[in-house]
Amino acid sequence: MKQFSSFVEYGFRRALITFAAVFCIFLSVVNVSVSNVAGPDIKANLGISFDQVNWIMAAYFVGNLVIMPVSAWLSWMLGRRNYFLITVLLFTVCSFFCGHATGIGGLIIFRFLQGLGGGGMLVLSHTVITESWPVEKRATAQVFVISGILAGKVLTGPIGGYITDNYSWSFVFFANIPAGIIAGVFVLAFVRNGSYERAAIDITLAGLIQNVHIRTALVLSFLTAVGITGSTINPTSLVVTGIPAPINILWFTVLAVVVLLVVTAVVIENTNGLRYVITAGLLLLAISCYMSSSFASVDLNWLLPVRGIAITSLSLAVSTLMLTRLKGEQIGQGVALYNMMQQLGGVIGILLFSV
Numbered sequence: 357m358k359q360f361s362s363f364v365e366y367g368f369r370r371a372l373i374t375f376a377a378v379f380c381i382f383l384s385v386v387n388v389s390v391s392n393v394a395g396p397d398i399k400a401n402l403g404i405s406f407d408q409v410n411w412i413m414a415a416y417f418v419g420n421l422v423i424m425p426v427s428a429w430l431s432w433m434l435g436r437r438n439y440f441l442i443t444v445l446l447f448t449v450c451s452f453f454c455g456h457a458t459g460i461g462g463l464i465i466f467r468f469l470q471g472l473g474g475g476g477m478l479v480l481s482h483t484v485i486t487e488s489w490p491v492e493k494r495a496t497a498q499v500f501v502i503s504g505i506l507a508g509k510v511l512t513g514p515i516g517g518y519i520t521d522n523y524s525w526s527f528v529f530f531a532n533i534p535a536g537i538i539a540g541v542f543v544l545a546f547v548r549n550g551s552y553e554r555a556a557i558d559i560t561l562a563g564l565i566q567n568v569h570i571r572t573a574l575v576l577s578f579l580t581a582v583g584i585t586g587s588t589i590n591p592t593s594l595v596v597t598g599i600p601a602p603i604n605i606l607w608f609t610v611l612a613v614v615v616l617l618v619v620t621a622v623v624i625e626n627t628n629g630l631r632y633v634i635t636a637g638l639l640l641l642a643i644s645c646y647m648s649s650s651f652a653s654v655d656l657n658w659l660l661p662v663r664g665i666a667i668t669s670l671s672l673a674v675s676t677l678m679l680t681r682l683k684g685e686q687i688g689q690g691v692a693l694y695n696m697m698q699q700l701g702g703v704i705g706i707l708l709f710s711v
Contacts, residue, residue, distance in 0.1 A: 358549065358550040359550055359551055359552060360548070360550050360551075360552060362487075363436070363484075363487040363488060363548060364487065364488060364489065364490050365488040365489075369546060370488050370489070372542065372545075372546045373484060373485075373488050373542075373546045373547060374485055374488060374489075374497075374500050375542070376539060376542035376543055376546060376547070377480075377481035377482075377484045377485045377488075377500070377504075378481070378485070378500050378501070378503065378504040379504075379535075379538070379539055379542070380444065380477045380478070380480075380481040380504075380539050380543075381477070381478055381481045381482065381501065381504030381505060381508065382504045382507055382508045382511075383447070383474070383477065383508075383532060383535055383536070383539065384447075384474040384475070384477045384478040384481070384508070385478070385504070385505050385507075385508025385509055385512075386508045386511065386512050386515060386516075387416060387447075387451075387470065387474055387532065388413065388416060388417065388420075388474075388508075388512070389413055389512055390512050390515070390516040390528050391409065391412040391413050391416070391467065391528070392409060392410070392412075392413050393512060393513055393516030393517055393520065393528070394516055394519075394520040394525035394528045395409040397520050397524065397525040398412070398463075398525045401524075401525060402457075402458075402459060402460055402463070404460045408460050411460070411464055412460075412463055412464060412467050413467075415464045415465075415467040415468040415471060416467045416468070416470060416471035416474065417471060417699065417703065418468060418471060419467070419468045419469065419470065419471020419472040419473075419474070419475055420471045420472075420474060420475030420478070420699055421475070421696065421699060421700075422471075422472060422475070423443075423471075423472045423473075423475040423476045423479075424475050424476075424478075424479050424692045424695055424696050424699075425692055425696065427439075427475070427476050427479040427480060427483075427688065427692050428479070428483070428685060428688030428689045428691070428692050430476075431480060431483070431551070431688055432551045432552065432685060432688075433551075435549040435550050435551060436480065436483075436484065436547065436548070436549060436550065436551065437543060437544070437547040437548060437549035437550075438549055439476070439480060440476075440477075440480045440481075440484070440543045440547055441540060441543055441544060442473075442476070443472075443473045443474075443475075443476030443477045443480060444473065444477060444536055444539050444540045444543060445473070445536075445540065446469065446470070446472060446473030446476070447470055447473030447474050447476075447477055447532065447536055448473070448532060448533055448536030448537065448540070450466045450467075450469040450470035450473060451470055451529045451530070451532035451533055451536065452529070452530070452533055453466040454466045454467055454470060454529040455526040455527065455528075455529035455530045456526070475695075477539075478695055479688070479691055479692050479695055481501075481504070482501050482691045482694075482695065483687055483688045483691045484547060485497050485500055485501055486498070486501070486679055486687050486691065487687055491680075491683070492625065493625065494625075494676060494679060494680050495620070495621040495624040495625045495672065495676045495680075496621050496625065498621070498672050498675040498676050498679070499617045499618065499621045499672065501675060502617060502668070502671045502672050502675060503614075503617060505671070506613060506667070506668070506671070515531075516528055519531060551685075552684045552685050565693070567681075569677060569678075569680075569681060570678065570690065570693070572677065573674055573677040573678035573694065574678070574693060574694070574697050576634065576638075576670075576674045576677070577674050577675075577678065577694050577697040577698050577701065578697045578698075578700060578701040578704075579638075579701065580637075580641065580667075580670050580671060580674055580698075580701065581697070581698045581699075581700070581701025581702045581704075581705060582701045582702075582704055582705040582708070583638075583641040583642070583644075583645055583666075583705070584641070584667055584702070584705065585701075585702055585704075585705025585706055585708075612661060612664055612665065612668075613664050613667075613668045616664075616665060616668040616669060617668055617672055620633060620668065620669050620672050620673065621672065621676075624672075624673065624676055630673055630676065630677060630680075633669055633670075633672075633673040634670065634673045634674065634677065636669065637665075637666050637669040637670030637673055638670065640662055640663075640665055640666035640669075640670075641663075641666040641667070641670055643662055643666075644659060644662045644663040644666050647659045647662065647663075648663070674694075675694060678690055678693075678694045679691065679694070
């Protein structure tokens with residue numbers, strides 16, 4: 357297996373690799389909770405309880421957590437393209453079997469296996485994007501990563517709802533099959549195989565965590581994920597309380613997210629403003645959490661933009677802080693740790709704020 361000192365790409369090839377990786381991130385994130393969107397149909401079709409529907413999401417999440425810690429090692433052992441293809445194949449094949457499941461047991465098993473593929477896709481995609489851009493453009497690389505993650509979270513409901521309403525819950529999983537084939541073709545065609553030269557791997561995972569920047573970024577990534585969950589507004593609650601959904605503000609927030617990602621990356625790369633971006637993001641996230649705790653009396657014209665700015669700037673800044681000084685195999689290890697803390701923070705947030 358060929359070894360490389362760097363995986364930095366240039367020109368059109370880098371653009372295609374970045375697109376393929378963002379697409380894989382999107383697929384992985386959408387499938388975290390898409391089963392809950394189709395939950396009522398799954399419940400009725402399989403004759404299960406709503407608690408069991410939650411198990412279906414939990415199985416995917418557990419699969420993510422199991423594979424993430426070893427993804428960097430597997431990528432080094434098998435070659436980054438080979439391992440990437442394996443994760444895409446596992447995700448796609450298990451999506452097929454999820455859609456054909458006739459009982460809760462089989463669906464949980466295949467969701468777990470799908471989660472193994474999805475978790476590997478997420479870590480490898482994040483790693484490949486980071487590796488494909490030069491160190492001085494690491495914040496720009498994270499713009500694409502965060503865009504894929506946020507897009508997946510925002511569009512889970514609309515995509516899952518549309519497919520379920522117009523077809524059936526099985527097609528929520530079947531839709532992954534053509535998407536997975538497309539992703540696999542892009543990975544096979546453009547992602548370089550091989551691994552880093554041993555000389556480029558100069559630190560262990562334990563040594564990586566001893567770095568103060570890494571420890572700080574891990575704590576911040578966990579707190580950010582908890583805060584994002586805590587500041588989330590349940591659309592159902594808005595309807596119950598009679599608060600109209602401000603569509604114009606939602607579109608404004610989407611546009612603001614795109615602009616803010618670019619502006620934040622420019623600020624980080626051209627100034628020493630990373631710490632100030634993180635501080636401002638934490639402050640705004642705390643404000644949005646406070647506002648969300650009493651959303652029945654809060655003006656959504658203020659809440660949604662504040663929350664969007666906080667999530668966007670903080671997610672990008674923390675991801676950049678985590679990876680900005682890493683090189684070689686450290687990048688994959690750092691990406692795995694970052695995404696694990698994000699997943700754990702999200703779960704803790706759900707447990708804290710759903711009661």
